[in-house]
Amino acid sequence: MIAQASGERVWVATVREKDIAPYRRAVEQSRQRLSRWNPVDPDDLARALPLQSRTRRTFLIHALTSECEHDIVGKVNVSDVVRGRF
Secondary structure: OOOEEEOOOEEEEEOOHHHHHHHHHHHHHHHHHHOOOOOOOOOHHHHHHHHOEOOEEEEEEEEOOOOOOOOEEEEEEEEOOOOOOO
């Protein structure tokens, strides 16, 4: 099931197979800037895709107007979702 929402500058959607190559490009292009804070792993989305479920979702944030070879500007992982009273 694909979930999608749009805003003024971005749109957000659950990950799909076709997102893997653009995500790899985005991560590689950001490697130097991001590696200070976070290990850079261009293949983490490919590993996350088969793990999607009701309690684990990965969303990509896309720019409505792209300035590069891709439109990806972020990624959000939602996991350990508890339904009902906690």
